[in-house]
Amino acid sequence: LIDLVDNQKGKPLGPKDNFKEDPLVAVIMGSDSDLPVLEAGLKLLKDFEIPVTVRITSAHRTPDHLREFSKSAIFTTVKVIIGAAGGAAHLPGMSASWTTLPVIGLPVKATHLDGVDSLYSMTQMPRGEPVATVGINNSTNAALLAIRILGATDAGIREKLRVWMEGNEKEVLRKDQELQD
Numbered sequence: 634l635i636d637l638v639d640n641q642k643g644k645p646l647g648p649k650d651n652f653k654e655d656p657l658v659a660v661i662m663g664s665d666s667d668l669p670v671l672e673a674g675l676k677l678l679k680d681f682e683i684p685v686t687v688r689i690t691s692a693h694r695t696p697d698h699l700r701e702f703s704k705s706a707i708f709t710t711v712k713v714i715i716g717a718a719g720g721a722a723h724l725p726g727m728s729a730s731w732t733t734l735p736v737i738g739l740p741v742k743a744t745h746l747d748g749v750d751s752l753y754s755m756t757q758m759p760r761g762e763p764v765a766t767v768g769i770n771n772s773t774n775a776a777l778l779a780i781r782i783l784g785a786t787d788a789g790i791r792e793k794l795r796v797w798m799e800g801n802e803k804e805v806l807r808k809d810q811e812l813q814d
């Protein structure tokens with residue numbers, strides 16, 4: 634897993650700010666226990682060669698840190714924030730209230746409510762502070778949505794996404810063909 638987040642170079646999970654690698658995506662999570670859920674999404678971002686910064690910051694345990702991080706993100710190279718959290722998952726919503734950057738919410742299955750609690754707390758944001766919420770534990774879609782947002786203004790990223798989607802299409806068609814054989 635450390636290898637997956639190593640495209641940030643430096644110490645992505647350490648206490649220091651690590652915007653020095655010019656990340657385009659900031660992935661923030663409420664706890665290191667969320668990290669396994671993020672694995673697939675981080676791998677995808679790495680495959681697309683998107684520079685990422687990965688941070689642990691909590692709406693409830695480190696509110697000042699989250700506020701500082703979110704307010705300063707606009708002055709960095711970051712273009713999209715992915716916020717992963719479980720339970721009463723206020724992380725992406727709070728972050729969205731402190732930034733004009735697009736924020737993607739990734740609900741994490743962390744309690745007896747199986748992630749439905751986090752899903753609702755992210756999708757049910759009050760009018761004015763949108764969080765683009767993906768499915769529970771679906772870090773792949775969180776990464777792909779971030780890639781699409783970046784691709785809107787970057788033809789290189791768009792082309793990589795087109796090729797990736799073409800690969801998906803071929804895979805499904807191949808499986809269908811196998812069923813027919």
Ligand code: RP5
Pocket residue numbers: 662663664665666667691717718719720741743
């Ligand atoms: C949330 O509480 C975190 O995002 C995590 O999903 C959940 C449990 O956190 P830990 O108790 O494992 O630190 O804030």
